[in-house]
Amino acid sequence: MTTAGGTLAGRAREVARGGGASGFDVQKIREDFPILRQRVHGKPLVYLDNAATAQKPQAVIEAIERYYRAENSNIHRGVHYLSEQATQAYEAARAKARGFLNAAHDREIVFVRGTTEGINLVAQSHGRTFLKAGDEIIVSGMEHHSNIVPWQMVCEATGAVLRVIPIADDGTLVLEAYEKLLGPRTRFVALAHVSNALGTINPVKRMIAMAHRDGAHVLLDGAQAAPHMAVDVRDLDCDFYAFSGHKLLGPTGVGILYGKADLLEKMPPYQGGGDMISAVTFEKTLYNGLPFKFEAGTPHIEGGIGLGAAIDYLRGIGMDAITAYEADLLAYGTQVLAAVPGVRIIGTARKKAGVLSFVMDGVHPHDIGTILDHEGVAIRAGHHCAMPVMQRFGIPATARASLAFYNTREDLDALVAALQKVREIFG
Amino acid sequence: MSDLRELYQEVLLDHNRRPRNFQKLEGADHTAEGFNPLCGDQVTVYLRMDGDVIREITFQGQGCAISKSAASMMTQSLKGKTLAEAETLFGKFHDMLTGKPGEWPEELGKLAVFAGVCEFPIRVKCATLPWHTMHAALLKKGERVTTE
Numbered sequence: 001m002t003t004a005g006g007t008l009a010g011r012a013r014e015v016a017r018g019g020g021a022s023g024f025d026v027q028k029i030r031e032d033f034p035i036l037r038q039r040v041h042g043k044p045l046v047y048l049d050n051a052a053t054a055q056k057p058q059a060v061i062e063a064i065e066r067y068y069r070a071e072n073s074n075i076h077r078g079v080h081y082l083s084e085q086a087t088q089a090y091e092a093a094r095a096k097a098r099g100f101l102n103a104a105h106d107r108e109i110v111f112v113r114g115t116t117e118g119i120n121l122v123a124q125s126h127g128r129t130f131l132k133a134g135d136e137i138i139v140s141g142m143e144h145h146s147n148i149v150p151w152q153m154v155c156e157a158t159g160a161v162l163r164v165i166p167i168a169d170d171g172t173l174v175l176e177a178y179e180k181l182l183g184p185r186t187r188f189v190a191l192a193h194v195s196n197a198l199g200t201i202n203p204v205k206r207m208i209a210m211a212h213r214d215g216a217h218v219l220l221d222g223a224q225a226a227p228h229m230a231v232d233v234r235d236l237d238c239d240f241y242a243f244s245g246h247k248l249l250g251p252t253g254v255g256i257l258y259g260k261a262d263l264l265e266k267m268p269p270y271q272g273g274g275d276m277i278s279a280v281t282f283e284k285t286l287y288n289g290l291p292f293k294f295e296a297g298t299p300h301i302e303g304g305i306g307l308g309a310a311i312d313y314l315r316g317i318g319m320d321a322i323t324a325y326e327a328d329l330l331a332y333g334t335q336v337l338a339a340v341p342g343v344r345i346i347g348t349a350r351k352k353a354g355v356l357s358f359v360m361d362g363v364h365p366h367d368i369g370t371i372l373d374h375e376g377v378a379i380r381a382g383h384h385c386a387m388p389v390m391q392r393f394g395i396p397a398t399a400r401a402s403l404a405f406y407n408t409r410e411d412l413d414a415l416v417a418a419l420q421k422v423r424e425i426f427g
Numbered sequence: 428m429s430d431l432r433e434l435y436q437e438v439l440l441d442h443n444r445r446p447r448n449f450q451k452l453e454g455a456d457h458t459a460e461g462f463n464p465l466c467g468d469q470v471t472v473y474l475r476m477d478g479d480v481i482r483e484i485t486f487q488g489q490g491c492a493i494s495k496s497a498a499s500m501m502t503q504s505l506k507g508k509t510l511a512e513a514e515t516l517f518g519k520f521h522d523m524l525t526g527k528p529g530e531w532p533e534e535l536g537k538l539a540v541f542a543g544v545c546e547f548p549i550r551v552k553c554a555t556l557p558w559h560t561m562h563a564a565l566l567k568k569g570e571r572v573t574t575e
Binding site: 366387 | 430431435465466468469489490492493547
């Protein structure tokens with residue numbers, strides 16, 4: 001599943017050259033993404049901000065258009081033809097997400113607005129219900145703010161205490177420290193599967209097993225992992241897994257929360273409204289079963305269908321082929337970026353996804369971002385919603401190039417060439 | 428490249444490399460901290476007033492070349508100015524950056540090097556952050572200023 005071996009990278013090199021057994025043809029793949037054909041400031045677009053959001057293939061754009069042209073209707077309650085069509089398409093998307101995560105049941109798949117809402121749902125519904133004063137919640141030092149703040153809110157409401165796993169210099173988590181943090185007070189662990197700011201792939205399977213020994217539940221923030229590697233929630237044995245549609249080639253405003261059925265059953269609804277009930281009187285309301293108990297109101301139907309199309313598209317290429325190709329691209333990018341004078345890569349873990357966070361002597365990342373943009377190269381500059389990571393490394397911000405499987409070595413060459421322009425201007 | 432050179436003019440790059448009045452001001456009677464939560468830029472502005480006149484003004488902090496040079500040049504242009512003059516200058520500087528039509532008033536002086544920023548809307552906040560912070564310090568607002 002992960003990118004450890006040189007064998008995977010080797011295979012990707014092979015397929016990138018000649019379209020080997022898996023038929024990974026990046027030029028052909030690029031044709032599926034209409035936005036990649038455009039020019040920015042007169043230069044070909046080099047899109048390296050995939051950790052922020054991914055571009056959409058034609059198949060996703062068409063699925064959304066088809067929905068509005070031929071299927072648009074409200075779901076779950078209509079008795080007419082269109083409602084049935086829309087309901088089928090939406091529920092088919094849920095089944096695709098279930099398959100994508102290798103979950104056992106569709107009812108364990110809750111549609112949410114995105115990773116952030118998925119985490120908030122668990123924090124508010126599970127955390128506030130089952131945690132009490134003195135309990136401990138463990139997060140890591142490399143979490144996105146969206147996997148910190150919801151837990152701080154739980155702590156504030158319940159008197160639970162937040163504990164933090166420190167980061168080593170290479171951007172990996174210090175597992176010895178994690179071991180020491182775990183104990184009978186630990187009730188919940190919330191971890192990034194992959195760090196958005198550093199690219200580190202955390203050893204989550206092992207960390208989950210460690211937490212389970214103490215009876216704690218574990219949520220994985222999969223926002224940066226699900227687009228880049230096969231995820232098997234049953235193999236990982238995580239209790240909750242959240243990811244966003246828009247980072248996975250799908251539309252914005254939709255995401256998936258996976259939860260083990262027995263845990264979801266015990267949790268109270270997150271929001272009240274239509275669709276989440278089975279009967280309402282003014283005296284008492286009976287809640288609907290899973291997953292609908294957590295899906296109040298008319299959902300983002302088009303979003304769910306678009307996400308389903310994105311999952312189909314990704315599985316058509318194959319997640320393992322994507323992982324292998326991106327591993328090779330990351331190795332190349334790391335090599336050419338590290339060779340640029342004055343550049344220092346932040347996050348050098350051995351197991352990394354396609355994130356190249358870096359700083360450059362004497363130039364603020366924000367200025368790098370502006371100059372690169374003028375060369376057509378889209379990257380992100382800032383703290384990446386992970387201010388504690390910046391504090392850990394003693395820097396205000398980084399410039400971050402993040403990869404997708406439609407990027408090429410030429411994209412990374414363009415990044416390096418644009419960094420020469422930065423040097424020309426800043427001296 | 429040409430419009431990038433318009434943005435990153437030599438004067439600006441010089442102030443970025445060697446910011447002037449870049450220190451804490453002992454005995455400051457007005458101070459405020461400014462923050463851009465989007466990019467993490469942070470600036471603290473210190474002032475010592477003599478009645479209505481800005482006698483000393485310094486800054487500290489971290490940020491991009493635009494915000495750092497804007498802070499540096501702001502301290503140079505405001506030293507010796509009255510409160511009212513400082514506010515007027517801020518208004519004109521802001522107008523220039525947000526592309527209000529018209530000639531740059533002469534009193535902007537060297538600050539006219541920031542005219543190129545208006546072609547980069549996302550960077551306007553970088554240049555105005557130190558000014559907003561100065562404004563807050565003079566109003567003696569205790570809270571942190573943010574660009575949002």
